[in-house]
Each structure stands twice: as structure tokens, then as C-alpha cells.
Amino acid sequence: MSTAIIGLAAAGKTTIFNALTRGAVDKGQYGGAKSVNIGVGAKPDVRLDFIDKAFNARRKVRAEMTFWDMPVGHSTGAVLTRETVNSLQKAKALLAVVRKFEDPATPHPEGSIGWLRDLEKLMFEILFADIELLDRRVERIQTSMKALKSSERAQAIANVEALKEVQQILEEGTPIRSMALDEVQSRALADIFVLSALPIVVAVNVSEDEIGIDAEILRSEAIDNLGETTIDPQTLLVPICASIEEELRGMDENEAAELRAELGIERDDSELLMDACLRCLKTQTFYTASDREARAWHFPAGAFAPQGAGVVHSDMERGFIRAEVVAYDDFVRCGSMQEARKQGVLRQEGKNYVLADGDLMNFLFSV
Numbered sequence: 145m146s147t148a149i150i151g152l153a154a155a156g157k158t159t160i161f162n163a164l165t166r167g168a169v170d171k172g173q174y175g176g177a178k179s180v181n182i183g184v185g186a187k188p189d190v191r192l193d194f195i196d197k198a199f200n201a202r203r204k205v206r207a208e209m210t211f212w213d214m215p216v217g218h219s220t221g222a223v224l225t226r227e228t229v230n231s232l233q234k235a236k237a238l239l240a241v242v243r244k245f246e247d248p249a250t251p252h253p254e255g256s257i258g259w260l261r262d263l264e265k266l267m268f269e270i271l272f273a274d275i276e277l278l279d280r281r282v283e284r285i286q287t288s289m290k291a292l293k294s295s296e297r298a299q300a301i302a303n304v305e306a307l308k309e310v311q312q313i314l315e316e317g318t319p320i321r322s323m324a325l326d327e328v329q330s331r332a333l334a335d336i337f338v339l340s341a342l343p344i345v346v347a348v349n350v351s352e353d354e355i356g357i358d359a360e361i362l363r364s365e366a367i368d369n370l371g372e373t374t375i376d377p378q379t380l381l382v383p384i385c386a387s388i389e390e391e392l393r394g395m396d397e398n399e400a401a402e403l404r405a406e407l408g409i410e411r412d413d414s415e416l417l418m419d420a421c422l423r424c425l426k427t428q429t430f431y432t433a434s435d436r437e438a439r440a441w442h443f444p445a446g447a448f449a450p451q452g453a454g455v456v457h458s459d460m461e462r463g464f465i466r467a468e469v470v471a472y473d474d475f476v477r478c479g480s481m482q483e484a485r486k487q488g489v490l491r492q493e494g495k496n497y498v499l500a501d502g503d504l505m506n507f508l509f510s511v
């Protein structure tokens with residue numbers, strides 16, 4: 145499940161990408177990025193640490209998230225060129241970076257700092273990209289109409305009608321994710337990748353003297369300026385000082401702790417940002433463990449057991465028989481699988497079991 149990092153030139157996208165993935169991608173010149181950077185990041189996971197210890201596993205593997213650092217359109221400064229939108233097709237969420245830090249060494253493309261102005265521009269570009277996309281789709285359906293059988297034509301006409309309605313609502317400033325779509329509209333959109341349907345996390349890249357600023361303050365400023373349709377409940381705002389986070393995450397743990405103490409940084413904003421991405425992706429975590437490996441896996445909330453097995457390996461999904469499950473809290477109470485079995489909290493679950501966050505899973509399968 146990939147999150148695409150977008151934002152105006154020099155907003156700090158690559159710096160945040162480096163912080164999240166502990167990467168060291170060269171930031172090059174201002175507005176320098178030409179291609180997408182792809183990387184994975186993982187958060188510390190205390191539940192995994194506990195399971196790892198309890199199993200005395202030889203290896204511990206955290207669940208990873210994938211981030212794409214998207215380039216901006218060079219000639220125009222547009223964030224969402226058609227090329228960019230095309231390469232976003234498989235993204236499941238957007239991480240919009242807006243700049244709130246002053247730095248004379250890094251000129252802002254608009255000539256001045258204005259995070260609310262930039263956020264508005266970004267949100268507008270997202271809506272506009274969808275409006276254009278639907279335009280092209282409507283045109284395509286209309287051109288192919290003549291070749292259709294009369295039975296198919298009625299459906300095509302209904303689709304065009306529905307897409308035009310959605311376009312109208314987009315033009316009023318409402319992203320698709322907060323529209324109450326009817327059945328016909330949903331069906332018309334089903335095979336179209338629309339950007340404004342994706343959940344958004346907004347990383348507000350603050351300067352050093354604003355580290356620790358309350359996210360709620362930024363949120364209410366954003367709502368006051370852009371309204372609740374744009375800053376809808378699914379849109380999360382996270383303040384982060386990208387350059388410091390990049391530095392901290394490039395250090396070993398002790399060094400980082402020292403620098404944190406020195407700067408008086410109490411909160412781990414990179415972690416909070418990853419949390420927000422997971423939350424907006426509606427992603428949860430289950431665990432597998434043996435003496436060989438303790439491992440965390442991400443799954444989409446609401447997934448059934450076989451789908452979870454498929455996250456580990458597609459063979460396990462195909463050959464799924466059943467799963468042995470211990471809820472995380474039960475496991476903590478018992479401390480081991482033997483004890484969990486003894487206390488009767490190790491459950492046998494079939495293919496209709498809906499995975500719960502924190503489940504310790506053992507999938508039984510045959511291929």
C-alpha cells in the first residue's frame with residue numbers, strides 16, 4: 145500500500161521521504177527532482193518487540209510502508225502534471241507536504257512562505273486533475289457511443305450523466321472522498337482512478353522554532369481558511385520539521401536521543417506522521433512468530449483471514465485451511481503459546497474470520 149508524497153517545489157518532500165525511509169536521497173538543486181524516489185519505512189512496534197522476546201526469535205521484521213517521492217512539473221511548477229497523475233495510479237493515499245519554514249537559502253517558488261495558500265493550491269490541483277480526467281472520460285464514452293449496441297448505450301448514457309454530476313460537485317470544491325455518491329455515480333467511477341477519492345495526510349513542514357506545535361492549532365487555522373469541505377475529517381494534519389527529522393532518523397538511537405534532549409524535542413513527529421498515514425490507509429497490523437522469526441504485517445482493516453494469509457504469501461491464501469489466533473492482549477497475559485493454549489485463548493478460526501488489529505496468527509494451509 146503506497147503513499148505518494150506530493151507538494152510544491154522545495155516544500156521538503158525529499159527531506160520528509162528521507163526521514164520516513166531513513167534514506168539519503170540527494171536533494172539536488174532547488175526544484176531538482178526529475179524522477180520518482182521509492183522507499184520503505186517502518187515504525188518502532190512495541191507489540192512486535194514483546195512477541196519477539198517471548199518467542200526468542202532469531203530475527204525481528206517490522207511491517208513496512210512504501211513511500212513515493214513525486215517530482216514536480218518543471219516547466220509549469222504544477223504539482224500534478226498529467227504524467228504525474230498517470231504515475232500515481234496505484235497510490236492508496238497522498239502525503240501532501242506544505243512549507244511553513246523560512247529559509248533564505250531555499251527560495252519559495254511563489255516568492256514567499258504561505259502554507260495555507262500552498263495547501264489551497266494543492267487541494268485545488270487535486271480537484272482540477274479529477275475534473276480534467278472526467279472530461280476526457282466523458283469524451284471517450286461519447287465517441288464510442290455510436291459503436292455500442294442499444295442495450296449498452298443506455299448504460300453509457302447513464303454513466304456520462306453520472307460523471308457530469310460528479311464533475312459538477314468537484315467544481316463546487318468537494319473532493320470525491322467526501323461526496324455521498326449514489327449507486328449509479330459509484331458504478332460510473334468504479335474503474336477510474338480519481339485522486340480526490342484518496343485520503344490525504346498533510347505534513348506541515350515547520351521551522352525549528354515551531355517543533356512541538358499543536359496539530360490542532362494548524363487544523364483549526366486550515367479549517368478557518370479552507371473550510372470543512374476541503375479539510376474534511378479524513379484529512380489529517382501533522383506538523384513536522386523535516387530537516388531535523390531527517391537528521392535524527394539518520395543517527396543511531398543514542399545519538400538521536402542526545403540530540404532530542406539537547407533540542408528539547410519530546411515528540412517523535414516522523415512516527416506520528418507514519419501513524420497518520422497508516423490511519424488514513426485504514427491499515428492494521430497482525431503478527432506471526434516462531435523461534436526463527438517474529439514479524440509484523442500490515443493488512444487492510446476488515447480483511448478476512450485468508451486475505452491476511454495472502455499478505456504473507458499468495459500460496460497461503462490459495463491453500464488456506466484455517467488459522468490459529470491469539471489476541472494480542474491475551475498473549476501478553478499468557479506470555480507464551482503453550483500458556484495461551486492452556487488458558488483456552490488460542491482460537492481456531494475459519495475463512496470468515498475478520499482479522500483484528502494485534503492478532504497473533506498461525507495460518508494452516510496446504511498447496
Ligand SMILES: Nc1nc2c(ncn2[C@@H]2O[C@H](COP(=O)(O)OP(=O)(O)OP(=O)(O)O)[C@@H](O)[C@H]2O)c(=O)[nH]1
Nearest residue numbers: 153154155156157158159171175176177245386387
Ligand atoms: N530550514 C529548513 N530547511 C528545510 C526543511 N525541510 C527541507 N529543507 C530544505 O529545503 C530544501 C528543499 O527541500 P527538499 O526536500 O529537496 O524539497 P522538495 O519538495 O523535495 O523539492 P523538489 O523535489 O526540488 O521539488 C533543501 O535544501 C532542504 O534541506 C526544514 O524543515 N527546515
Ligand SMILES: [Mg+2]
Nearest residue numbers: 157158171177
Ligand atoms: Mg525532491
